[in-house]
Amino acid sequence: HYDVVIVGGGGHGLATAYYLARKHGVQRVAVLEKGYLGGGNTGRNTQVSRSNYFYPESGAFYEHSLQLFEGLADDLNFNVMLSQRGILSICHSPHEMELHRRWANAIRMNGIDSRILSRGDLEKRVPQLRLDGRYPVHGGFIQERGGTTRHDAVAWAYARRASALGVDLVQQCEVRGMQTTDNRVMAVETTRGVITADRFALCVAGHSSQLAAMAGLRLPVTSIPLQAFVTEPVRPVFDTVMMSAKVHVYVAQSDRGEIVVGAGADLYPSFAQRGSLDIHRDAFSALLELLPMFGRLRLMRHWAGICDMAYDVSPIVGPTPVENLYVSTGWGTGGYKAIPAGGDTLAWTIVNGRPHDLLRPFQLDRFRSGRLVDEGAASGVAH
Template structure:
């Protein structure tokens, strides 16, 4: 199945707000006040926020935000691009992904064919789309479905992915006592958001990591207990 990710995000935000969470848009984290091994406050462009616990879940900016607190994560950031065609009548009722072509296709509820593939091969924070990726994805799509060669593209975009060495997220504790991590999701998408959010909330509330999240600990890279999830989303990895 597919879902509109922006609608899902706003759905979570609306329910969180109804339950008492405060959401501050256009608020940039500029640093942390760290004393005696824990974060005392978050410094933003709109003021200082004292805190009991802090969770870093900043997507493609996770590495930079964690470094503000003096925590270096084993994360590298790469652009990930996708594009959509003009709307067509419904015909593709599943997601088609080719490992050899590094291309996937899925049809949206509006009829557009969403075409994507692997991350760009270089580290970069730019969200500009590129011609070479457009040509690569178009070639893969036409190879899979030749009739698409006459279909027009509507738009192309790029986002930033935060990749770990084993392509699996980092969830749990950090070297600072009250700083928690939910980082390195890379190209996994938002489908695990519900369970990750629930278990991270449990972690913060109880002050300890549940068994479900322990394999995703930051220390696994130091102890060589890596997770092999490179096949989870074949086109992107």
């Protein structure tokens, strides 16, 4: 029997377990993972960390997460390889440039760093960028503090520290059912037996709707693949993270030298964790239009993560109508960058029995009241 059982051994589940043990002194915590730690969406993303969101509610949450990322290596005593190389968003028309100005100003009003860049600024910052191709570049804006971390390092850092604090990390343990009584979850039925607890939390990304259904809960979440690719490694040639919402591509260079490319989300619901040729074609045609020098590189790997997409493209984190069941879902394309803050605030919510202040806008009841937080544009890719 445990005080808290967390289903899902990815970044959010491990971070929640760590903060429960370290900040709140919860002694009996278990993380149940059907595969291996960090093997889901945590290991299937492009490793971006940023807080340049439009709405104050989103900006405050993701800024808290970015600040935690900035101190994570010291907190966990593990090098997560934070590289604050800047997050650069480019635009391709005067109309889009005006929208970027409003976006950048809104970000600054939220107290978060953001700076408009002209064509001349972009030419100096990214000399490889084709400014006058099929999609002419008119300018953009940048968050200098944004950047990347190593996803495997983040997962293992949280797992290592949580384990040292007494958290039980149980791998190869799939949850196949839940025992409920009087609107409470009493136990989970797993491939390793029945496990009881006082409180349960679901941190299972694209499988949230399936797990919640075991407790009789229906979530406003759709599971959609989001694909990414890497090329063969080369010497350092690209020192920022650049994205274009117009042509649905974003690109960075990893610490191993690979060019990491992300694309728009697929157009159909699926639980597949693999790529598809049409997305490959569209993403690489956009990439080569903007950065033609990468046309000589060979594609090495491609994959997909399963995005848990809420209807307003904002997360759902906190208590549910099931009395002792909590969820962390609806992250869409922003789950990785939210790992530290997601774990920190969910742990606080579980211990205190009410939503953390940063989570109040992201409760499940907003879909009943219509008080949505539509961050589709700030997600950086098409949905």
